[in-house]
Amino acid sequence: MTDLPEALQGWFDRRGWSVHPHQRAMLERAGAPALLLIAPTGGGKTLAGFLPTLTELAAEGRPGLHTLYVSPLKALAADIRRNLLIPIEEAGLPIRVEDRTGDTSYAKKRRQRADPPHILLTTPESLALMTSYEDAARTFAGLQRVVVDEIHALAESKRGDQLMLALARLQALAPGLRRVGLSATVEDPGAVASLLARHPDPCEILTADPGPEPDIHMLETDQAPPWAGGGAAYAIPAVLEEVKRHKTTLIFHNTRAQAEIFFHNLWLANEEALPIGIHHGSLDRGQREKVEAAMVRGELRAIVCTGSLDLGIDWGDVDLVIQIGAPKNVKRLVQRIGRANHRYNAPSKALLVPANRFEVVECVAALEAVKARDLDGDPRGPGPRDVLCQHILIAAASGPFDADALYAEMASAGPYAGLTRASFDDCLNFCATGGYALRAYDQWQRLKQREDGLWQLRDPRSSVRIRQNVGTIQDTDTLKVKWRGRGGAPLGEIEEGFAVSLTKGDTFLIGGQIVRYEGLRELTVEVTRDPGKKPKIATFMGTKFATSTQLSHRILRMFQQERWPELPAHTAEWLTLQREVSRLPEPGRLLIETFPHDGRQQLVAYGFAGRNAQQTLGLLLTKRMEDLGLAPMGFVATDYATLVWGLDRVTDPAPLFDREALEAGLDGWLAGNAVMKRTFRASATIAMLIERQTGGQRKSGRQATMSSDILYDTLLKYDPDHLLMQITREEAMRGLVDFARIREMQDRIAGRIDHMALTRVTPLAAPLFLEPGRVPIRGAADERLLEEEVTRLLEESGLVQLGAKPRGWRVPF
Incomplete structure (x- = not known):
């Protein structure tokens, strides 16, 4: 397949566009069992993933599910649906596109199983849930392609392991299924290809022209960074000046708490009242959607954010990315800077703001790694067995299964290519009995083997409970935060441990606002406005990143230089002094x-x-x-x-x-x-x-x-x-x-x-x-300090001679 259908080619022509070489290559290799496309942000990789689907559906026009698109984010799935409908509707193609996530209504989900669209956009959790139903074989019978977007973000977590097991299940239901992975940041293409492919089949790797070098520098500030800390408050005047000079700026942070603090301080310094928003995963979904809509309309000059805006959503006219704090990971930095100038062959523009003196060194090391296209990442090792146990129960919820067939299916998934039968049997036994110490308890007797050798749920009603607990995301326990009063609007969530520490009158930041804790009602934190106090900071959950191994090695190599002309004078002098005294x-x-x-x-x-x-x-x-x-x-x-x-x-x-x-x-x-x-x-x-x-x-x-x-x-x-x-x-x-x-x-x-x-x-x-x-x-230090303190007190009281040890005395506590 090399040519687009006439209607789709006409759409390209009317827009004055031509098919990019990597998009053409995807069309040419549409029949490959597995493809991994690595293309720069803004390079049209998502459209490249869908072009074979649109071409085939335009030619065949058959009913039923043809392509499944899997995204790490619900918002990304919704955004892709909006973007995908543009060529479909403008080209007049008779193709149904729907998304299915945790936000989709139960009635719509049920209808999608019985009458699926041509293209279904979903997440790993929703896909796993779909495979748990008895009618999964009918739903996926005609499935032709699976497109996994931002595959690098899934390859590093248990969500990716769960997804690959789900793909193995789909392959069993639809043997001709073709797999496609899309990413802009893959440090080891071979490893990701092995993860995506059906073991032991190969996966072809296509690499697009990486485009121009990014325009990325460290932000120059009048004040030097502090010796420690992660807030980068010293740089706020310089950051505000950059916001004024650009249309829309994304200001990334590594943690949600840091984002809240920075947004609060930025707003206090925002004397011109520039429209600035905040976006992170602990905020109420309604608030996040308002910020997203305002971004798309171009109404915000800056958005303080976290990883919630890392991935490939096109948020409008973003022309600058600022990373506050060392990025810790080069791959993450590349992903973030790709949010700016989200167009093919347009250089991304980004500024790094070190939060402290050591991060100056780390930021320079990260800049050099980006220019060298030296991405980082550690090998993950074999797929974890807790995910394997969940998948066995998901399989049981869909109906009786043969253990030999299920083992072969699981071993075909990339993360579990090395799975031994003994390890599988251990997981199966655990799912059936709970294990040796728990086998006496009925609640963990979940599977039984029939006379014909097939395994099934001991109680068919337990399938409902299995479906309610599908997923590998382990959110820190949180409580909802709402304005006090009947019908109070939601603000977001805070960690349960932080909420327990609050007493009435305490204040904290959420959504950039200082709120006053009034009490806990029905597992909801009730708050009122109180802008007059210095707030506590909510201990928002979320990943706390560690500097990658590769970036650490690059920093160590930097230390071996005789001089550091690439570093600011204050940091170079600091390292020179270290070399002199140690x-x-x-x-x-x-x-x-x-x-x-x-x-x-x-x-x-x-x-x-x-x-x-x-x-x-x-x-x-x-x-x-x-x-x-x-x-x-x-x-x-x-x-x-x-x-x-x-x-x-x-x-x-x-x-x-x-x-x-x-x-x-x-x-x-x-x-x-x-x-x-x-x-x-x-x-x-x-x-x-x-x-x-x-x-x-x-x-x-x-x-x-x-x-x-x-x-x-x-x-x-x-x-x-x-x-x-x-x-x-x-x-x-x-x-x-x-x-x-x-x-x-x-x-x-x-x-x-x-x-x-x-x-x-x-x-x-x-x-x-x-x-x-x-x-x-x-430990021992406490005992020694206590003994020394008792001796000193005795000496001062005159009960013992100065410097002598008290004989016959025992510490009475």
Whole structure:
């Protein structure tokens, strides 16, 4: 297939457009079993994905579902529908297009299963739900193509694993199904292609002309960045000037709380009352839609936002992107800057604003990586088994299944290409009985095997509960926020833990407004306006990004330069001073600094392993220090270093980093730690051992936590090798504690440690003393300090001689 149908070609001609080479290539390879298209933002990749569909439907005109489009975002699916209807309606093509997401009405969803449109736009969760119905075989019988947009955003999460299992199910229902993946930012095309393809079939990779280099720089400000912090308040005057100079500016932040703070400060400085909005995932959907509509109409000069606007929605005439804070990940930065000048062969324009002095270095490293087209990303490893368990239950909800056939189907999905039969059988047994320690409880006896060998639900009515709990997104427990009064308008959501900490009269920011907490009513936080106080900040949920491995390595290489002409003078002087009084960290080596400060002995380990890993390293180092008879008192971590303080000077840091001892310490620490309980709760929810929705009612966070903690403690005591306990440890190691980054650091340094024993704080260590989130350690140091304090009091009272130890005395507490 190479030619467009006459009606569609006429539409191109009337607009004065021609088909781009990569769009033509997609038409030519329309019959391929799997295709991955990598094309720049604004390059028409979504239309490229749909051109074969429109061409085939224009020629055939047959009823039924032809193409399924899967998007990471509901808003993106709705936006694609609006854009796709333009050529269809203007070319007069008889093609029905509909979307199906969590916002779609139940009546419409039911009708779509019985009478699906030609093109259905959906999300991974809605697709998984559709495959759980008994009529799935009829709904998808004629399916020809699946288009997965922004596939890079799904390839990095359990949502992608769930999607690939759903595609394996669709392939079984429609054997001729062709798969298409679309993305602008893929660091390892081969890995994503393997994920998309039906194992072991190959996936072709098409790469479009990347277009012109982006116009991207660091924002110049009159004031230097502070030594620590993430708000970048110092840059607000300069940011406002850029907003005035451009039509529409997107101002990205890495966290929702930072976005709220920046928006509040920006609005206070906005003396000209420029129309500026805020957009993030914790705001009420109605408020987000108002901002989106105003953006499309060109009514806003700037939008302070988070990852909610990362992906390929075309929000109108955006001509500048500003990234506040180091991007942490080059691929994310490329995605964000692509929002500006969203046109083919038009350079994107972006400015980076480091929030603190170290982020200046990281921003320069990210700029160089973008120019070198050096994207980052870590391999994900095999598909997680909690998602596998959920998929088995989804399959059971759709009807009886043969275990051999289901295993073969799952092993054809890219993330599960290495799935062993024994591992599959463990998951099947868990779904059937709950596992050894839980098999006596009826609520976890969910599957049974019939005489003919097929597996089915023990109670057919449980299919409703399975469908209510489909999905892998684990939102932090939140409470709705509304204006007080009957019919109060919704504002958004805040974390349940933050809400519990509030007392009447406390104020916080949400949607850029300062509100006053009045009380909790029916699991809804009621607020009133109170602009007169300095607000607390809601602890909005959302990802806290860690600097990627590749970006960390680039920073280490930058440190080896003799001079840094690309850095501002204040930052270059800071690094030069560090080199004079100590040394700079090097690739393949670990720099350890020790020095006294504020009456304590300090140790700084420059691991450059990312915030989660450096935090875990702090926990493990302090445990090792206690094991070795030292007296640690606490630690704090950033993306690049961990600072530990205590009573004793560390003279030889090498034993602290013994690999076997660190791993043993991790095992002991994880067993009873809150991290494990939190991880267990997430995996148990995905595997459907714990139900968040029952009878249409959602459990509160406290209820879910209580039931998951009881289950965890029971399994830890009676069945520590239970499948979910295995999954929990795997997930904790891979995610929250990020121990793989610590292993990568140990492999990188191979025991090469540079220990600098110094007499004072060094320039590179100084910002660590300003970092929030200091973690105190309770242990031997407390006992020693208590004994010293008692001795001092006794000396002052004259009961003992100065400097002598009190004999026969015991501390009475």
